[in-house]
Amino acid sequence: QKEVEQNSGPLSVPEGAIASLNCTYSDRGSQSFFWYRQYSGKSPELIMSIYSNGDKEDGRFTAQLNKASQYVSLLIRDSQPSDSATYLCAVRGGNNRKLIWGLGTSLAVNP
């Protein structure tokens, strides 16, 4: 079982729709969760971090964490073509505190 799992996509949504990106993780003791966006040919940039169960909103982005079910999701409201990128989920483990990365989900927002 992969430690951090994401659907590779591509996830295709129309402009203005809500894009929902999901990530599951295997280490039940994980404490910190991050979403990074990576445009093609560029480096990852931090979008959101979340540490507690529930929702965290920042502009059009909402991160949702459910530790009991071991998943974290990212919602992008009013999706724009400029949101087209690969979204990487990263989870900091419980005991060794290592940051474990998923493979990323490719998102395409169609005008």
Add this chain to the structure above:
Amino acid sequence: ETGVTQTPRHLVMGMTNKKSLKCEQHLGHNAMYWYKQSAKKPLELMFVYNFKEQTENNSVPSRFSPECPNSSHLFLHLHTLQPEDSALYLCASSPTGDLSGNTIYFGEGSWLTVV
């Protein structure tokens, strides 16, 4: 423009060459990292330096040799690489070491092609 700058952005080298990647961070952080990103693989942590001291080496082959002269600069010296080492090499920094839970910030990356 990020607070972490990497040079060169693109590098093509032969298997017998010696080259170096350079990274500089302007964020006042104390920890710096080298990551490797290959197609269809998760980001791979290579090395971690915290306050100039190497705190992690993830079983990286010796043909990759890191150097951290101070908390703002990090180098990755490359020699006798293999074609499978072709990848995007990302430098990153964080306020303190990876184990502390800090968020890490990436540079633009150096695209390496080994021919």
